[in-house]
Amino acid sequence: MSNIPADLKYTKSHEWVRELPDGTVEIGITDHAQHELGDLVFAEVPEAGRLLTAGEACAVVESVKAASDVYSPLAGEVTAGNPALAASPELINEDAFGRGWLLRLRPAGATHGALLSAAEYAALTSAEGF
Amino acid sequence: MAFIPHTESEVAVMLAAIGVSSIDELFDEIPPSLRVRSLDGIPAALNEMEIGRLMSARAQCDGRPLSFIGAGAYEHHIPAAVWAVASRGEFYSAYTPYQAEASQGTLQVIYEYQTMIASLTGMDVANASLYDGASALAEACLMAVRANRKSQAQRVLMPASVHPHYRKVAITAAGNQAVSFEAVPFSQGEGRTTAAALAPFDGQDITALVIQQPNFFGVLEDVDALADWARARNIFVIACVNPTSLALLKPPGEWGAGGADIVVGEGQPLGVPLASGGPYFGFMTTRMAHVRQMPGRVVGRTVDVSGRDGFTLTLQAREQHIRRARATSNICTNQGLLVTAATIYMSLMGPAGLARVAAVSHARTSELIAALTRLPGVRAAFASPYFHETVLLLDRPVAPVLRALADRGILGGFDLAEHYRGLGHALLVCATETKTSADIERFANALGDLMEAARAA
Numbered sequence: 180m181s182n183i184p185a186d187l188k189y190t191k192s193h194e195w196v197r198e199l200p201d202g203t204v205e206i207g208i209t210d211h212a213q214h215e216l217g218d219l220v221f222a223e224v225p226e227a228g229r230l231l232t233a234g235e236a237c238a239v240v241e242s243v244k245a246a247s248d249v250y251s252p253l254a255g256e257v258t259a260g261n262p263a264l265a266a267s268p269e270l271i272n273e274d275a276f277g278r279g280w281l282l283r284l285r286p287a288g289a290t291h292g293a294l295l296s297a298a299e300y301a302a303l304t305s306a307e308g309f
Numbered sequence: 310m311a312f313i314p315h316t317e318s319e320v321a322v323m324l325a326a327i328g329v330s331s332i333d334e335l336f337d338e339i340p341p342s343l344r345v346r347s348l349d350g351i352p353a354a355l356n357e358m359e360i361g362r363l364m365s366a367r368a369q370c371d372g373r374p375l376s377f378i379g380a381g382a383y384e385h386h387i388p389a390a391v392w393a394v395a396s397r398g399e400f401y402s403a404y405t406p407y408q409a410e411a412s413q414g415t416l417q418v419i420y421e422y423q424t425m426i427a428s429l430t431g432m433d434v435a436n437a438s439l440y441d442g443a444s445a446l447a448e449a450c451l452m453a454v455r456a457n458r459k460s461q462a463q464r465v466l467m468p469a470s471v472h473p474h475y476r477k478v479a480i481t482a483a484g485n486q487a488v489s490f491e492a493v494p495f496s497q498g499e500g501r502t503t504a505a506a507l508a509p510f511d512g513q514d515i516t517a518l519v520i521q522q523p524n525f526f527g528v529l530e531d532v533d534a535l536a537d538w539a540r541a542r543n544i545f546v547i548a549c550v551n552p553t554s555l556a557l558l559k560p561p562g563e564w565g566a567g568g569a570d571i572v573v574g575e576g577q578p579l580g581v582p583l584a585s586g587g588p589y590f591g592f593m594t595t596r597m598a599h600v601r602q603m604p605g606r607v608v609g610r611t612v613d614v615s616g617r618d619g620f621t622l623t624l625q626a627r628e629q630h631i632r633r634a635r636a637t638s639n640i641c642t643n644q645g646l647l648v649t650a651a652t653i654y655m656s657l658m659g660p661a662g663l664a665r666v667a668a669v670s671h672a673r674t675s676e677l678i679a680a681l682t683r684l685p686g687v688r689a690a691f692a693s694p695y696f697h698e699t700v701l702l703l704d705r706p707v708a709p710v711l712r713a714l715a716d717r718g719i720l721g722g723f724d725l726a727e728h729y730r731g732l733g734h735a736l737l738v739c740a741t742e743t744k745t746s747a748d749i750e751r752f753a754n755a756l757g758d759l760m761e762a763a764r765a766a
Contacts, residue, residue, distance in 0.1 A: 223601070225458075245626060246632055248635065
């Protein structure tokens with residue numbers, strides 16, 4: 180069982196969402212996802228100002244074996260991409276829920292209802308057989 | 310391993326397993342009206358001796374014309390060693406092989422090719438080649454849309470001075486993938502793209518500007534000014550260049566203050582003979598910052614577990630076998646054989662040899678322009694610097710003149726009437742190092758004679 184912080188929300192496609200005090204959210208991929216991908220060699224994050232719809236491909240993480248799209252859990256406007264990942268994509272492997280965040284977003288609405296709780300996400304990953 | 314597809318008994322077993330009586334029955338859903346029942350007009354098979362005679366008879370119909378046509382494909386001297394080496398069995402394959410790393414020699418050739426092309430264009434990284442110059446330009450436009458993240462518009466500025474076939478291929482391939490193209494007119498007096506023509510696009514969201522150098526008219530664009538105009542507006546610069554010319558001209562990596570973002574071109578001048586339009590090869594280079602958006606295969610140099618040098622395909626996560634529908638391109642092969650020839654050609658010529666080819670081609674073209682514009686009824690179309698090709702204006706329609714020259718064994722250039730009607734009776738002519746002073750004199754005399762004869766008649 181990988182690490183699944185209880186204070187975050189999750190998606191079925193293995194993104195996490197952290198609500199920040201200023202009303203924006205921080206988005207990344209889960210520890211489980213980084214473990215499945217293996218050593219990351221590159222991450223492409225969106226530019227500030229980009230408008231995203233929920234479920235839109237908004238970032239790419241590339242490991243030595245695959246490149247995968249990251250889907251935005253929420254609709255909104257990107258306020259920042261993580262600038263540290265250009266030089267250090269391995270931050271996602273080392274600290275998926277912290278320094279390995281991908282983007283920050285100002286949500287267009289307050290509809291976080293479709294997101295999974297930590298318990299639901301844990302059930303999902305164990306159902307997938309991991 | 311012998312390549313034996315399926316024996317008749319295996320076919321019978323497979324058909325029985327799926328409950329079908331014949332292979333034809335598998336195609337039942339294709340209506341009879343669409344099927345080709347027989348190939349009418351195809352004669353019976355010929356043996357090797359017969360086909361050899363037929364083909365030499367056909368080849369002789371071409372004659373041995375003296376050609377002054379460029380227009381995107383250029384006749385250069387190819388040292389005999391180029392194809393003697395490229396035709397060796399070890400190299401003689403059109404593709405990057407499957408299990409590529411088992412073919413270290415092939416990968417090393419591609420690696421050396423990438424290194425040479427990156428150096429020639431002044432860029433960081435090259436791919437293993439694309440189909441041809443025109444499709445490379447189409448891929449560059451699609452790449453710019455992916456890589457220029459400051460632009461949302463998917464709009465590409467395409468000057469009318471870019472090769473008309475390249476424009477057509479780019480618009481066909483990229484235009485159907487939601488990229489829109491805006492034409493930029495050229496200056497009628499200069500035959501090139503000016504700042505004034507770009508001014509209407511100021512302040513608009515533009516993804517990329519294509520700059521061909523030399524342009525289709527053979528004219529040298531003011532690449533520094535164009536590149537700087539684009540850079541100041543976060544517009545990507547796509548350079549489309551003639552590789553021979555780069556031995557003398559500033560490489561696209563140094564255009565303006567920032568250089569080009571993507572460089573493409575037709576590789577044919579580097580050791581590939583003229584052959585009814587192909588096969589040729591396209592090249593593409595870019596900056597490391599954009600390498601993950603570049604299409605095509607890339608060979609890298611590495612070390613094996615024992616620390617020995619080796620070559621490997623790299624950055625494959627961009628490619629269709631891994632990235633599927635979101636791959637950087639789904640036209641991912643390279644032109645292995647032609648790249649091999651080009652690599653040998655560049656190795657033999659070296660930077661100094663290529664510079665001599667370029668310089669002599671330019672000198673021959675100057676000589677050609679002087680000889681032809683001395684004739685009454687012939688003048689230069691543009692007062693601009695040129696490389697090894699230029700536009701002349703005649704006092705009469707070009708097509709009949711070219712037919713009369715062809716009767717005298719001279720291919721006198723490319724008629725621009727179809728693509729640039731507004732230019733008048735415009736003829737695009739080219740001379741490379743393969744044309745001697747005697748050849749040029751022969752062309753000038755023939756043109757002078759037949760124009761005078763027509764005037765007298």
